[in-house]
Amino acid sequence: MTRLQLFIQGWLAEPARWGVSDCCLSALDWAGQVRGLDLTGDLRLTYEDAAQAQRVTRFFTQPLRIAREYLEIRAGCAPTQDPVRGDVALFKLWHPGRGQPLPVAGICIEPGNFVCRGGQEDGARIHSARPERLMGAWEVGYVEG
Numbered sequence: 001m002t003r004l005q006l007f008i009q010g011w012l013a014e015p016a017r018w019g020v021s022d023c024c025l026s027a028l029d030w031a032g033q034v035r036g037l038d039l040t041g042d043l044r045l046t047y048e049d050a051a052q053a054q055r056v057t058r059f060f061t062q063p064l065r066i067a068r069e070y071l072e073i074r075a076g077c078a079p080t081q082d083p084v085r086g087d088v089a090l091f092k093l094w095h096p097g098r099g100q101p102l103p104v105a106g107i108c109i110e111p112g113n114f115v116c117r118g119g120q121e122d123g124a125r126i127h128s129a130r131p132e133r134l135m136g137a138w139e140v141g142y143v144e145g
Contacts (some may be wrong), residue, residue, distance in 0.1 A: 002144050004086055004107070007033065008115055016117040019047040024059050026117040027088045027105035028070050034086065034140045035075045063090050063103035064136050077138035083108040086142025090135040103135060 001009070007030055016022055021029075025040050032039035047053045054060045067090055071077040083089050087108045092101035106116030 004030075004109070004142060004144070008107070008109075011117055018049050018053055019043075019045050021117060022053065023117040024053075024057065024066065024105045027107055030086075030107050031071055031075050031077060031088050031138070031140045034142045035077070037075055039070050039074055060102060063105075067105070067136055067138065071138040075140075077140055080137050080139045082111070083114075083134075083137035083139075085110060085144070087137055087140050089114055089137035091133045092135060093133070101133075108137070 011021070011026065014021070016026070019025070025043060028039045028043075043057065047056045050060070057066050059066055067088075071088060072079065077088070080087060085108055088105065089108055090103055090105055091114065093104050094100075095102045104116050106114035109115050
């Protein structure tokens with residue numbers, strides 16, 4: 001099993017939790033693990049629900065700001081137009097409960113397909129993200145083998 005598979009498999013062990021293991025923190029944790037950094041120490045446990053996450057991170061209204069701050073500035077990840085396995089991306093997915101698309105952070109598992117932390121009921125979901133839904137992506141530097 002690859003390091004990426006093991007990381008994603010860990011998501012299945014417990015449900016996602018705001019401020020601990022939500023989609024944003026989980027994607028940043030992956031990038032940090034690959035780069036040998038603790039990227040989320042200052043964010044972890046600072047919010048407990050979506051409203052608090054928005055107040056603390058502005059993820060729902062300014063997702064690119066937090067991604068650039070943590071991935072580009074802190075981790076040194078370069079932006080990419082063509083994410084590959086292990087890269088981190090932001091994309092929009094339709095949220096039926098809110099009746100609108102919302103930003104989601106995930107990890108590329110193959111070009112065009114991403115895995116992200118699911119809701120309280122599950123640990124991970126795989127989503128296809130067409131290029132028009134992709135908001136931004138960053139090269140993490142993951143190499144299998």
